[in-house]
Amino acid sequence: MTQAPRAIRSALSSARMLVNRLSSFAVVAASLAAACSSALPQASAQSDVGPTPAAIAKADSGRPPYTKADVKFLQGMISHHAQAIVMTAMAPTHGARADVRILAERIDVAQRDEIAFMQRWLRERREVVPDPAAKHDMGGQPMSDMDMPGMRMPGMLTPQQMTELSAARGAEFDRLFLTSMIQHHKGALAMVDELFASPGAGQDGAIFRFASDVTADQTTEIDRMMSMLKPR
Amino acid sequence: MRFASSALLLVVALSGGTGCSSALLRSPSDSTDLSEFPPNPDPRVGLRAGWWDAGEAIWNLRVVSKTRPSEKFTNPSTPGDSRLTNSDLAFLGNYVFQGNYSGYQVWDISNPAKPTLRTAYVCPGSQSDVSVYRNLLFVSAEATNARTDCGMQGVTDTVSKERARGIRIFDITDVGRPRPLATVQTCRGSHTHTLVTDPRDPANIYVYVSGSAAVRSAGELEGCSALLPEQDPNSALFRIEVIKVPLASPERAAIVSSPRIFNDLAAPAKHGESAADSALAAERARASGRPPRQTFPGRGPTQCHDITAYPAIGLAGGACAGYGFLLDIRDVAHPKRIGAVADSNFSFWHSATFNNDGSKILFSDEWGGGTQPRCRVTDKMQWGADAIFTLSDNTMQFKSYYKMPAAQTSNENCVAHNGTLIPIPGRDVMVQSWYQGGISVFDWTDAANPKEIAYFDRGPMDSTKHVDGGYWSSYWYNGYIVGSEMSRGLDLFELKPSAFITRNEIEAAKLVKFEYFNAQEQPKLVWQPSFVVARAYLDQLRRDDGLPRARTFAVARELEAIEAMGNKRAALIRLSTALDAEALQNADIRRIRLLAATLRNMAKVER
Numbered sequence: 131m132t133q134a135p136r137a138i139r140s141a142l143s144s145a146r147m148l149v150n151r152l153s154s155f156a157v158v159a160a161s162l163a164a165a166c167s168s169a170l171p172q173a174s175a176q177s178d179v180g181p182t183p184a185a186i187a188k189a190d191s192g193r194p195p196y197t198k199a200d201v202k203f204l205q206g207m208i209s210h211h212a213q214a215i216v217m218t219a220m221a222p223t224h225g226a227r228a229d230v231r232i233l234a235e236r237i238d239v240a241q242r243d244e245i246a247f248m249q250r251w252l253r254e255r256r257e258v259v260p261d262p263a264a265k266h267d268m269g270g271q272p273m274s275d276m277d278m279p280g281m282r283m284p285g286m287l288t289p290q291q292m293t294e295l296s297a298a299r300g301a302e303f304d305r306l307f308l309t310s311m312i313q314h315h316k317g318a319l320a321m322v323d324e325l326f327a328s329p330g331a332g333q334d335g336a337i338f339r340f341a342s343d344v345t346a347d348q349t350t351e352i353d354r355m356m357s358m359l360k361p362r
Numbered sequence: 363m364r365f366a367s368s369a370l371l372l373v374v375a376l377s378g379g380t381g382c383s384s385a386l387l388r389s390p391s392d393s394t395d396l397s398e399f400p401p402n403p404d405p406r407v408g409l410r411a412g413w414w415d416a417g418e419a420i421w422n423l424r425v426v427s428k429t430r431p432s433e434k435f436t437n438p439s440t441p442g443d444s445r446l447t448n449s450d451l452a453f454l455g456n457y458v459f460q461g462n463y464s465g466y467q468v469w470d471i472s473n474p475a476k477p478t479l480r481t482a483y484v485c486p487g488s489q490s491d492v493s494v495y496r497n498l499l500f501v502s503a504e505a506t507n508a509r510t511d512c513g514m515q516g517v518t519d520t521v522s523k524e525r526a527r528g529i530r531i532f533d534i535t536d537v538g539r540p541r542p543l544a545t546v547q548t549c550r551g552s553h554t555h556t557l558v559t560d561p562r563d564p565a566n567i568y569v570y571v572s573g574s575a576a577v578r579s580a581g582e583l584e585g586c587s588a589l590l591p592e593q594d595p596n597s598a599l600f601r602i603e604v605i606k607v608p609l610a611s612p613e614r615a616a617i618v619s620s621p622r623i624f625n626d627l628a629a630p631a632k633h634g635e636s637a638a639d640s641a642l643a644a645e646r647a648r649a650s651g652r653p654p655r656q657t658f659p660g661r662g663p664t665q666c667h668d669i670t671a672y673p674a675i676g677l678a679g680g681a682c683a684g685y686g687f688l689l690d691i692r693d694v695a696h697p698k699r700i701g702a703v704a705d706s707n708f709s710f711w712h713s714a715t716f717n718n719d720g721s722k723i724l725f726s727d728e729w730g731g732g733t734q735p736r737c738r739v740t741d742k743m744q745w746g747a748d749a750i751f752t753l754s755d756n757t758m759q760f761k762s763y764y765k766m767p768a769a770q771t772s773n774e775n776c777v778a779h780n781g782t783l784i785p786i787p788g789r790d791v792m793v794q795s796w797y798q799g800g801i802s803v804f805d806w807t808d809a810a811n812p813k814e815i816a817y818f819d820r821g822p823m824d825s826t827k828h829v830d831g832g833y834w835s836s837y838w839y840n841g842y843i844v845g846s847e848m849s850r851g852l853d854l855f856e857l858k859p860s861a862f863i864t865r866n867e868i869e870a871a872k873l874v875k876f877e878y879f880n881a882q883e884q885p886k887l888v889w890q891p892s893f894v895v896a897r898a899y900l901d902q903l904r905r906d907d908g909l910p911r912a913r914t915f916a917v918a919r920e921l922e923a924i925e926a927m928g929n930k931r932a933a934l935i936r937l938s939t940a941l942d943a944e945a946l947q948n949a950d951i952r953r954i955r956l957l958a959a960t961l962r963n964m965a966k967v968e969r
Contacts, residue, residue: 182434183445183464183484186514192440195516229706236709236729236745243734250828326506326576330518333507335444335463335488342504342553343731346574346667350683350710353663 193255199328200337201257204248207321207344210283211241211248212262214314217287217295221307225300229358230307233351237311240347247340284324285317308355315348315355395422398861400814406768406800409821413441413831413849416823422816422862423803426474426842426854432482435462442829445486447848450554450780452492452499453839453879457537459499460846461490465512466501467852468537474842474854480538485512487526493557493880495567498612499532499540502552504575510545521581527551529569529605531612544613546605549577549586549598550665556678556882558671560694565610568618568694571603572666574683591622599664600624604695623680623689623699624663667728668713672720674886679714679723686711686725686749688756703751703758707744713780716753717790718887722809723753724764724792726778733830737776737799739769746777748794750809761809766794766802766817773822773829774798780835784843784857785874785887786867787895788902788953791815793843797832798822801845801855805862815862823849837881841872864905866897891963893925899957908950917941917957931968938962 181189214237220226221234245262252259282288287295287310298306322341325331332338401421410417414430430436435446449461457480458469465485469477485501487508493500503526507516510526517525528548532540550573558568577588577598591597598620606618663683671678671691678697680687686708688701703725712728729746730736736746747765751758770776774797781794790807800819806812823829831849838844843855859865873890889895900917903909909917917937924933938961945954 180514183462183486183514184434184437187437187443187445188439192437192443194445232706239736239741240709240730240734243730243736246828247733323576327520329520333516333518335447335505335507338505338507339444339488339731339733342575343733345576346683346731347710347729350663353684354704354706 194334196334197328197330199325199331200334203321203325204252205258205260206283208245208248208260208262210286210318211245213286214241217311220296224298224303226307227304230304251336283317284320285314287314308359312352312355315352318344318348396861404768406819409819411822411825413823416821418820420818422858422860423818423855424858426856427477429477429852431851432467432479434482434484435464441823442831442849444830448846449489449834450491451835451837451844451846452494454494455877458844458852459492459494460852461492463488463490466490466492469852477852481540483540486514489553491554493555494878495557497533497535499534500555500557500569501530502555503527503530504551504553504573521579525582527578529555529571531615544615546615546617547583548573548603549583551575554668556669556671557880558691558694558883559673561673565608567607567609569605569607570669571605572668574665574667602666606695619695621697623687623697627702667711668882670714670882670884672716672884675720679716681711681713681725683711688758700756701758705749708749715783715792716884718783721753722750722790723758724748724750724806728777728779730777732777732779732797733775735770735772735774735776737766737770738772748778750806750812752809762812764804764812766796766799767814768819770799771822773824773827775830775832780881782837782881784838785871787870787889788899788956793836793838795833795836801833801836816857818855839879840875864901866894866901869894870898891960893921896921896957896960899953899960903950903953906950908953909948929968931965934961934965934968
């Protein structure tokens with residue numbers, strides 16, 4: 131099985147979902163237009179913008195339209211982050227040098243918080259919420275495999291890479307940890323790219339902000355890890 | 363606890379008052395808390411949760427007003443809706459411009475106790491970072507849902523000419539009816555921007571655009587390239603954009619330069635991806651129909667988050683991902699990097715603030731982007747904090763970290779965010795937002811020992827789950843601290859006299875008035891030479907034992923006497939000369955000289 135049919139299937143389903151969302155938006159817009167112009171008599175040159183942001187937010191109960199790509203991005207990213215936490219947990223016990231341990235601790239805190247955000251977002255929308263704790267084996271099958279059999283999220287370490295990292299100590303661990311985490315972070319950036327390449331995705335401000343924060347933080351961290359790899 | 367500390371202050375006030383003149387005692391009001399110790403335990407810990415009825419803790423500040431956001435930007439049924447987030451602030455006359463992810467609001471604060479809404483302009487496209495200059499309003503648009511027509515329907519096509527990412531310019535001649543003038547589109551959109559005036563070029567103003575989001579395709583905006591600079595000299599990476607705005611025809615605003623301030627920061631490191639990973643990326647790229655992102659880091663950041671320009675000293679501080687930059691902006695259209703610092707405790711360099719004389723620079727680390735809880739009891743005090751550097755000969759030297767000290771819950775987004783100097787002469791005092799960690803006022807005159815001296819905090823938006831809220835920005839403007847609360851609106855505060863700030867210092871701070879204020883373009887603070895400024899310095903000399911106490915009381919009595927004179931000139935010069943002469947024999951030479959100079963300058967206007 132190649133990627134193409136799956137990609138087409140997914141694109142079609144995204145498009146369908148989007149059409150549904152857009153038509154519901156139109157209905158909302160039409161039904162609200164009358165009510166708000168009188169409800170909000172505020173001085174403004176904007177008389178023709180239609181429903182206010184508040185009216186739209188109220189109509190969709192604070193849940194802006196989203197696509198299947200948004201959901202898959204978050205579900206995949208939970209599995210992706212979960213592996214990073216397994217990796218960072220090794221630093222204190224594998225003889226990592228001080229700055230690597232600090233970095234690992236920060237990645238650990240950051241990615242745990244982000245997992246909490248992603249789970250919250252999915253839960254509030256009654257989407258499937260992957261449980262990162264369900265995958266404690268060393269780089270085994272990530273949760274997203276339920277959706278995409280045989281495929282790991284970009285940048286994730288293979289079971290063999292995880293075994294090598296787990297076996298390494300001291301300077302060798304530092305080198306492997308940094309190179310592996312760079313690979314891992316680059317995968318996250320690729321996932322963000324993929325999200326924004328998908329029609330209608332990232333229109334929910336919470337997703338846009340989260341994805342942009344992932345890009346900003348992880349690009350910065352990759353840069354830092356690259357400099358940490360340099361001979362000192 | 364309050365009782366205990368008041369009792370303590372009474373003792374301090376009485377003992378301090380022995381032998382002191384009436385001039386000293388006349389300032390403290392009945393409700394003044396003169397304790398040198400913050401309330402303990404910290405009342406910010408354990409506050410009741412709530413959107414509109416959260417518990418509050420306040421110290422050395424007074425709430426002047428709390429105003430809910432415009433109805434257009436409030437959805438009462440869903441707290442913390444990210445579409446309705448209030449963001450940054452800009453000031454013009456009596457107006458406050460408050461960004462919102464769905465547009466912006468203009469408030470009239472002529473009566474600070476009751477701000478009134480002039481307009482709520484709908485125009486989605488976060489973050490809506492705002493700046494003002496005369497009749498022009500500048501608004502950052504970054505998100506992919508931002509439309510050129512300000513419509514609410516978003517932009518679902520991945521490539522679209524309807525998308526607006528960059529700087530929107532409005533004519534605000536009538537603030538009640540802003541008129542869109544132009545949108546200057548940029549490759550990465552505008553996350554924040556910095557308005558920069560050029561003292562030598564009054565016909566134009568400049569806007570530095572910082573945008574850290576993904577580069578859009580050349581199909582959407584011609585010339586945009588995410589390739590590396592060596593592969594494509596027009597790469598939108600590793601550069602900022604400078605927009606020139608002709609004041610006579612602002613609709614002709616355009617990008618005039620794209621300075622590569624990141625060049626040569628670090629040599630590109632060699633790192634090969636695993637073969638499997640490259641293959642996977644290529645496959646995904648084919649499936650998505652766009653080239654894979656070119657990420658070859660190890661050569662520094664590709665963008666800045668925020669740049670704070672200080673034209674009076676020709677410098678800007680750039681908070682640029684993993685680095686803090688010092689930029690030479692004497693040629694405003696062509697900023698050049700002249701210094702850079704990194705810090706292993708810093709995750710994401712977010713913003714910069716100079717002290718007034720340019721001898722220090724403070725950078726903040728917005729670890730987690732502002733939506734994460736980074737002030738829990740388990741979070742380190744040096745992470746998500748401010749880093750304070752001294753600045754001399756364009757070299758930055760690290761001195762200390764500062765972080766709002768009260769532990770917050772895991773339901774409160776909290777990290778260092780936007781703030782400004784409070785113009786107290788002789789000291790470096792800053793007010794800063796910490797999202798749901800509230801507002802913290804601190805003194806960083808001693809760069810190695812920053813100290814909190816006032817605060818305000820609310821409980822979390824929700825006690826059961828994380829709901830975004832808190833202060834995005836809190837800036838001093840013409841006598842007030844104005845706070846933009848992401849979910850709760852606009853709050854105004856006043857400083858209350860305390861053991862850390864006297865009434866004279868507050869009155870001196872209120873002397874500094876601006877016609878307009880954009881936090882990212884730091885104005886030079888200048889104080890009208892006056893008795894209140896002199897007394898502010900004198901209060902500082904007494905507080906810090908910079909001059910023997912008896913001498914401070916004698917000088918205070920002398921100032922009283924001079925104030926009552928007809929022609930004050932000779933007496934002012936006499937006291938000024940005496941102080942200059944004794945400066946070197948005392949602990950605080952700098953402030954004694956500042957006091958003497960103030961008196962001398964007062965004498966100049968006495969004819």
